[in-house]
Each structure stands twice: as C-alpha cells, then as structure tokens.
Amino acid sequence: MAGASEEMEDGFEVNPLANPKGIKLSCHLCQKPARIQCPSCRSTYYCSVDDQLADWRSIHSQVCSLIASLKPPETHANSDTERKQRKKHQQQTRDRITEMALTEARKHLHNEDYTLAFPPSLLALKLLTDTHGPAHLELTPALLLLAQSSLGQDQLRNAEKFLSQAHWTVLQNSQTSASLHSQLHRNLGLLAAAREEYLMAKKHFAEDIYQSSIAYGTQSIKTVGGLFQLGNIFLKEDKPVVAQSFFNEVIKIWLIHLDGIIQEMIKALQTPPSTFALPGTKDPLDSIDTMNVAERVEARQQLQTVLSLQEIQSPSFAYKACFTLSLLHVIMKEYPQSLAYIDECTKIKTGSSTVIEEREFEVGAETTGKDIEILVATLREKEMFKNDK
Numbered sequence: 322m323a324g325a326s327e328e329m330e331d332g333f334e335v336n337p338l339a340n341p342k343g344i345k346l347s348c349h350l351c352q353k354p355a356r357i358q359c360p361s362c363r364s365t366y367y368c369s370v371d372d373q374l375a376d377w378r379s380i381h382s383q384v385c386s387l388i389a390s391l392k393p394p395e396t397h398a399n400s401d402t403e404r405k406q407r408k409k410h411q412q413q414t415r416d417r418i419t420e421m422a423l424t425e426a427r428k429h430l431h432n433e434d435y436t437l438a439f440p441p442s443l444l445a446l447k448l449l450t451d452t453h454g455p456a457h458l459e460l461t462p463a464l465l466l467l468a469q470s471s472l473g474q475d476q477l478r479n480a481e482k483f484l485s486q487a488h489w490t491v492l493q494n495s496q497t498s499a500s501l502h503s504q505l506h507r508n509l510g511l512l513a514a515a516r517e518e519y520l521m522a523k524k525h526f527a528e529d530i531y532q533s534s535i536a537y538g539t540q541s542i543k544t545v546g547g548l549f550q551l552g553n554i555f556l557k558e559d560k561p562v563v564a565q566s567f568f569n570e571v572i573k574i575w576l577i578h579l580d581g582i583i584q585e586m587i588k589a590l591q592t593p594p595s596t597f598a599l600p601g602t603k604d605p606l607d608s609i610d611t612m613n614v615a616e617r618v619e620a621r622q623q624l625q626t627v628l629s630l631q632e633i634q635s636p637s638f639a640y641k642a643c644f645t646l647s648l649l650h651v652i653m654k655e656y657p658q659s660l661a662y663i664d665e666c667t668k669i670k671t672g673s674s675t676v677i678e679e680r681e682f683e684v685g686a687e688t689t690g691k692d693i694e695i696l697v698a699t700l701r702e703k704e705m706f707k708n709d710k
C-alpha cells in the first residue's frame with residue numbers, strides 16, 4: 322500500500338511474526354498465513370500491513386487493549402475461587418468486546434461503509450464462537466452482518482457462505498424467533514436478487530414478510546423492508562402495477578408511523594410546562610420515541626427511492642411520498658428539507674394538469690401541511706431559546 326505509513330494513526334505499529342515451527346497462524350481477516358502480529362495485544366495476526374491497517378481503522382484500535390487483557394496471565398491462579406473469578410472477568414470482557422464490535426458493524430452498515438463493516442462483524446463472530454461454540458444460534462447476528470457487508474461489496478460467494486451458515490444454524494434450532502427468520506430471509510432474498518434469481522428472491526421476501534408480520538405485525542416498520550424489496554423485484558420484472566401496490570403499502574406504513582410520532586410531539590408541545598419545573602426537568606419531547614438512526618435511514622432511502630421511480634409516478638403517489646418525507650425530516654430536525662417537501666406537495670396539488678379531486682390528496686394522516694409549518698416554527702423557536710440560555 323503506497324503511503325500507508327504516513328496515514329497510519331497513532332499507536333499503529335507493525336510487528337513481524339517469528340512464526341514458531343509447527344504452529345500455523347492465519348490472518349484474522351482473510352485466513353491467509355500470518356506474517357505479522359499486533360504488537361500491543363500480541364494475539365491478533367495478519368497476512369499483511371494492509372489487512373492490519375484495515376482492521377485497526379474499523380475496530381481494532383478500539384478493542385486492542387481489551388483483547389490484550391484476555392490473554393492468560395503469566396502466573397497460575399492460586400485457588401479455585403481465583404480461577405473462577407478470572408474466568409468470569411474474561412467472559413465479561415469478551416461480551417463487552419462483542420457488543421462493541423456488533424454496534425460498530427451496524428453503524429458502518431447504516432453508513433453504507435460495507436468494507437469497514439467487515440472486520441468488526443468478523444471479530445464478533447470469532448468471540449461469539451469462543452463463547453458459545455460453533456453453529457450456535459447466538460452466532461446468527463454476526464453471520465447476518467457479515468453477509469450484509471459482503472452483499473454490499475458485491476462479494477456474492479462470501480455472502481452465500483455466511484448466509485448458508487446462518488440458515489443452517491437457524492434450522493438446527495427449534496427455538497428461533499420469527500424475527501430472526503425474517504432477517505435471514507431478507508438477506509437470502511437480497512442475495513438472490515443480486516444474482517437476478519427473481520423467483521427465489523420473491524419466495525424469500527414473502528417468507529420475510531410473513532415472519533416479520535408474526536413478530537411485529539403487518540403494519541410494522543420492521544415489516545416494511547420486505548415489502549419494499551418485493552416491490553423492487555416486480556419493478557425489475559417489468560411489472561410496475563404490481564410494484565406500485567407494494568410501494569403504496571410502504572409509504573402507508575411509514576406515513577402512519579411518522580404521523581403518530583408527530584401527533585405525540587404536537588401534544589407534548591401543547592402541554593404547559595409545570596410552574597414548579599426545576600431546571601434540568603425532562604422535556605416531554607425527549608420521551609417520545611422518534612426512531613433510531615437505522616430506522617430513519619431506512620425510511621429516507623425507501624421513500625426517496627419510490628419518489629424517484631418515473632415508471633410508476635402519479636400525482637397522488639408523489640404527493641403522499643413527499644408528505645411522508647416532510648414528516649420524517651421534522652423528527653430528524655432537518656426543517657428546511659421538511660418545509661421544502663411541503664412546498665413540493667403544494668406544487669403537485671396545484672400543478673397537476675388533470676383535474677384531480679381533492680380527496681385524491683387525502684393522505685390519511687391526522688397531521689396537515691399547516692400543522693407541520695406551525696410545528697417547525699415552534700421547534701425552531703424552542704431550539705433558539707435553548708441556545709440562548
């Protein structure tokens with residue numbers, strides 16, 4: 322790698338490995354024979370500086386010292402109690418690193434940094450295997466993350482490898498949750514779609530929707546992903562009418578969910594603050610569940626995608642998508658975008674050449690465009706007040 326040394330972060334060092342005879346060590350990332358080891362934890366091996374650097378950047382710099390503490394100590398434990406304590410402590414550390422790695426992998430996937438998501442997912446898999454043994458159900462989240470990272474990098478063979486491992490693990494276990502089945506089939510569907518095996522993809526997405534409906538309900542934002550993917554497949558098969566019925570459902574689910582959040586926000590703002598409220602009292606707005614980052618990203622991606630589809634655009638469809646995006650941007654505190662989508666709604670309504678009855682633009686939300694404008698103004702004022710204090 323040219324110029325790698327200049328880019329190296331603080332604390333990044335290379336340690337050539339004196340490979341003891343008879344012991345074959347392999348690279349943590351790619352399984353090729355190892356040539357170097359991390360000089361700090363001394364228990365992570367790499368084939369090359371490239372792989373070491375990739376690991377360091379995505380996760381290892383955060384967990385190196387924790388990994389080092391997992392190494393067996395030089396001295397033997399004196400008593401049974403000491404040994405047990407040490408074991409317990411090691412397991413806690415392992416769990417902590419696993420949690421950090423899974424979180425980091427998910428974060429990278431949300432940002433569509435598929436390459437960066439790979440090392441932490443792999444680390445999580447390794448630690449989960451140490452803890453639970455191979456083919457344990459607990460390994461599935463890490464396997465699914467590895468599959469997603471591979472799919473994103475167009476490494477379909479790798480994705481298949483991780484997915485079949487996950488599939489097998491799930492099949493082995495009768496205790497698997499519907500939610501896990503749903504996630505597995507969503508990923509298997511994505512793999513089939515990437516291979517243009519549309520019939521297979523549809524089967525997996527249908528199973529995903531079915532399992533997710535059992536776990537969360539048909540109208541849940543957890544179920545919406547499968548519906549969106551099915552719509553995409555029908556679009557690829559040149560069946561825009563069928564695709565549109567799925568995308569309509571996608572918009573409807575997000576709209577109802579976001580409308581509920583916005584209504585809660587409006588109510589919270591209308592509640593007069595208690596006269597005796599002490600400084601530091603919780604803002605009622607803070608207790609509203611305004612969706613996590615992954616859900617927001619998913620909503621935005623899906624809504625923007627359906628809005629950009631030329632082949633199925635009708636004024637009322639575009640209106641609904643814009644209105645839903647406007648609600649989404651309010652909870653993301655992106656007010657100019659929110660107002661821009663409300664403007665867009667007005668334009669669609671007045672600019673549509675065919676005479677469309679007013680009720681065509683009834684989106685079925687309690688919130689109106691006017692409500693959004695008032696809400697945005699109130700929130701802006703509130704934020705200004707907060708900043709002044």
Ligand SMILES: [Zn+2]
Pocket residue numbers: 348349350351352353367368369372
């Ligand atoms: Zn390697």
Ligand SMILES: [Zn+2]
Pocket residue numbers: 359360361362363364365381385386388
């Ligand atoms: Zn290390």
